[in-house]
Amino acid sequence: xxxxxxxxxxxxxxxxxxxxxxxxxxxxxxxxxxxxxxxxxxxxxxxxxxxxxxxxxxxxxxxxxxxxxxxxxxxxxxxxxxxxxxxxxxxxxxxxxxxxxxxxxxxxxxxxxxxxxxxxxxxxxxxxxxxxxxxxxxxxxxxxxxxxxxxxxxxxxxxxxxxxxxxxxxxxxxxxxxxxxxxxxxxxxxxxxxxxxxxxxxxxxxxxxxxxxxxxxxxxxxxxxxxxxxxxxxxxxx
Amino acid sequence: xxxxxxxxxxxxxxxxxxxxxxxxxxxxxxxxxxxxxxxxxxxxxxxxxxxxxxxxxxxxxxxxxxxxxxxxxxxxxxxxxxxxxxxxxxxxxxxxxxxxxxxxxxxxxxxxxxxxxxxxxxxxxxxxxxxxxxxxxxxxxxxxxxxxxxxxxxxxxxxxxxxxxxxxxxxxxxxxxxxxxxxxxxxxxxxxxxxxxxxxxxxxxxxxxxxxxxxxxxxxxxxxxxxxxxxxxxxxxxxxxxxxxxxxxxxxxxxxxxxxxxxxxxxxxxxxxxxxxxxxxxxxxxxxxxxxxxxxxxxxxxxxxxxxxxxxxxxxxxxxxxxxxxxxxxxxxxxxxxxxxxxxxxxxxxxxxxxxxxxxxxxxxxxxxxxxxxxxxxxxxxxxxxxxxxxx
Ligand SMILES: Nc1ncnc2c1ncn2[C@@H]1O[C@H](COP(=O)(O)OP(=O)(O)OP(=O)(O)O)[C@@H](O)[C@H]1O
Ligand SMILES: [Mg+2]
Numbered sequence: 001x002x003x004x005x006x007x008x009x010x011x012x013x014x015x016x017x018x019x020x021x022x023x024x025x026x027x028x029x030x031x032x033x034x035x036x037x038x039x040x041x042x043x044x045x046x047x048x049x050x051x052x053x054x055x056x057x058x059x060x061x062x063x064x065x066x067x068x069x070x071x072x073x074x075x076x077x078x079x080x081x082x083x084x085x086x087x088x089x090x091x092x093x094x095x096x097x098x099x100x101x102x103x104x105x106x107x108x109x110x111x112x113x114x115x116x117x118x119x120x121x122x123x124x125x126x127x128x129x130x131x132x133x134x135x136x137x138x139x140x141x142x143x144x145x146x147x148x149x150x151x152x153x154x155x156x157x158x159x160x161x162x163x164x165x166x167x168x169x170x171x172x173x174x175x176x177x178x179x180x181x182x183x184x185x186x187x188x189x190x191x192x193x194x195x196x197x198x199x200x201x202x203x204x205x206x207x208x209x210x211x212x213x214x215x216x217x218x219x220x221x222x223x224x225x226x227x228x229x230x231x232x233x234x235x236x237x238x
Numbered sequence: 239x240x241x242x243x244x245x246x247x248x249x250x251x252x253x254x255x256x257x258x259x260x261x262x263x264x265x266x267x268x269x270x271x272x273x274x275x276x277x278x279x280x281x282x283x284x285x286x287x288x289x290x291x292x293x294x295x296x297x298x299x300x301x302x303x304x305x306x307x308x309x310x311x312x313x314x315x316x317x318x319x320x321x322x323x324x325x326x327x328x329x330x331x332x333x334x335x336x337x338x339x340x341x342x343x344x345x346x347x348x349x350x351x352x353x354x355x356x357x358x359x360x361x362x363x364x365x366x367x368x369x370x371x372x373x374x375x376x377x378x379x380x381x382x383x384x385x386x387x388x389x390x391x392x393x394x395x396x397x398x399x400x401x402x403x404x405x406x407x408x409x410x411x412x413x414x415x416x417x418x419x420x421x422x423x424x425x426x427x428x429x430x431x432x433x434x435x436x437x438x439x440x441x442x443x444x445x446x447x448x449x450x451x452x453x454x455x456x457x458x459x460x461x462x463x464x465x466x467x468x469x470x471x472x473x474x475x476x477x478x479x480x481x482x483x484x485x486x487x488x489x490x491x492x493x494x495x496x497x498x499x500x501x502x503x504x505x506x507x508x509x510x511x512x513x514x515x516x517x518x519x520x521x522x523x524x525x526x527x528x529x530x531x532x533x534x535x536x537x538x539x540x541x542x543x544x545x546x547x548x549x550x551x552x553x554x555x556x557x558x559x560x561x562x563x564x565x566x567x568x569x570x571x572x573x574x575x576x577x578x579x580x581x582x583x584x585x586x587x588x589x590x591x592x593x594x595x596x597x598x599x600x601x602x603x604x605x606x607x608x609x610x611x612x613x614x615x616x617x618x619x620x621x622x623x624x625x626x627x628x629x630x
Contacts, residue, residue, distance in 0.1 A: 047511075050514075050515060051514075052511050052514060052515070071514075071519075072511075072514035072515065073514050073516075073518055073519045073520070076514075076515065076516065077517055081515075082515050084511075084512060084515060088511075088512040088515075090504070090505050090508050090509065090512070091508065092504060093501065093505060093508075097501050097504075100498070100501060101501060101502065101505050101513070101516045102516055104498070104502060104516045104517045104518050105516075105517030106517075149516070150515075153516070153517060
């Protein structure tokens, strides 16, 4: 049984039909990536999984349990953590407070403390900035905080929405390195990326989205070799 | 990007926003000029009246001290109510115009309890305990009203245009007033005169040796200050109001800054969707916010009634409007701003009429003129930040 399964989901923003029957699965321990152009529906897919923009039709299950109509905060408690697009750090909360919010649904104080130490070893820069307000962090630090904050929920699956957005190439390398590291430590990851090259480099499998529908689904290496993917998302010659 | 250039004068204190002033100067319209003109005229008027008052020697140190002390009580009440407006605005960007009635409801229901306790003699026997019960009832009743209001009147409209909940709030305000009138009549209810004696050793000369009456006591105090003889009638209750208000504000500060629920409140105020992604139950936090604001208003109401002795179904209207003014004064949505605004308004209202040699009845005019001045010269309020695109 897949850890996360979305079956034929449709999502609307008012009259805008943003997801037109998307089906994806993520197995335990995998990194799966969603790639696609701007407006393809990648973020909407993640937000539909999280219950922020609930699906009008279709079904989403987590470990076999139906979460299609579950409310967002309950979905988090069931084990879905998201680092949203644009990081969405709480700018007026300190770094520590942001992390505490990530652990909001939990009550195991010891486990929370352990995870906080864990994310600080993952991103020592955050440890140095513990008491600083989120809004005063650099873009890269905010991304580290966003990932850490999502990890603080101790999720069964981590959703990352464009973690490389707006970061310098070196930092992008770092972030992708961390993503692999997290995965090797056992975290299942669903990764949305514009940077298809990097994403397909770390992922096991991938889906290509176009105007609200899945147009390709395959193993990551196969997608890298795919002519259409190369032309549209890997910049052709490279 | 010309934005990135270093700005001249960027080291000035943050509240003098040179760039914003420059921008306004460039886009100056006739309306702006008229509005600023009105502001300047008002300021000149104030200045002129103050000079006149002092010229006549009509303002004594005695009346100044008297007014400052009264301003303390008034400011405390305004600040406590203003916090409710600001808390809700900070989270929903909505003015809860029924907040004055939330204040009234707690006071009103508290009245029935204190009246019953007076009847049974419990109030006289166990005064402190009885007072604590009245406060608890007042606060809980206000909370119940506010939470019900949120659930049935505001929550269904959360996605509606912002004008809609505003109008609903005004409707709710009228509804509550009329409901209390319908249920309990329009006559004024009279809060009992409560006597709470304290510190008999320290004040053996007062109240036949029972000590100082903290609630209803009035004592003559005479002293000399700066060569003036000052004769005052001091009510200890004013200081009780002030201290209770300070304690409640300290409690609020602790709640918002240190507790998990308070941090969640700040997170929800900043970004509801992201807060939900953290596992925060946004609806629950919104209910908490209404409840906390209402608890402060309920406590303010009981203090107010113990001071004025009067309860009516319309008693929330003026204090509500004043507290709203105070919240705007401090920068609506800003918690320290509401506290500051409350005290600033309380003091100004109390001190200004004498200072300007205008009748004391005009204190409401003073309060609302202050609002106008603030809105002209600093539209975001004293502590307010410029609203971001998203909130505005
Ligand atoms: N809040 C919204 N209201 C209305 N339409 C929206 C909203 N959010 C997204 N959309 C629309 O839904 C579609 C999918 O958007 P989505 O944000 O999921 O795309 P995306 O693949 O994440 O794009 P990007 O790579 O730019 O982040 C787009 O056509 C977009 O315009
Ligand atoms: Mg997106």
